[in-house]
Amino acid sequence: MCTLSGQHDETTGHILWECPFARNTWALVRGKIHKSSSEAPCFYLLARQMLDRLPKKEMEVWAMTAWSLWTARNKFHFEQVQTPPTLIFRRASSLLDEYQRLMATLPA
Template structure:
């Protein structure tokens, strides 16, 4: 009832506004230019400005989410090397094949373990079929095939928001062992079984 009353009073206020003494027809005005006329150039700059503001808003919100993730990761009971590894993985600083190809160190960015997909941080630590066998041995066995996160940061954020501190520690240690096992396989031609890694 109150909402209807407020709308009626607003309508009365709008109808009570004087329109002016001159009888001038309405016209469209583009307020993003000095002369009020639309141009493709001005439309382009408005669209770019809108996109950069949206990007900045997304970056601000993801930074706030990252703060919580970092507080949880730096707060786990683990050696410093595990925490630094997680920081490097989330930031995408691990020397996986995709990153090495971008730096022109490698010509082929395929995964060294499965040979199928590009070896990104997300692939080598979560998406690779050989890695899934390891995650199935942990507390993530029910979701390792279901969760389809676009980046490792998104995955870590998801885990930080759902896992206990002990589970987060298990996740960090397991991710580190997966990376270590990948390096053993690649450089020393050794490989641990999923049970040994998990």
């Protein structure tokens, strides 16, 4: 069962996309991402769909937010510490900012 909601099998698609907990986090993301279908029977297909639909910048936000959700799931599972969606989103944004700053310093 889902670690966070206890409502569904804990598939990757559920934890990172379908879970009400994940939906609350995705609702904070601007752009096309949260207007996508809320169902993800297969995470791989969801990722492919996002690659096709999203501009590069939004795809980076999508990947980082998915990573942040996974980290929050592990924190709850292993340490029983629940991370609010606003913090999950903020962590994803600041990690992405840091990544983009570092990439800008690399020689072409």
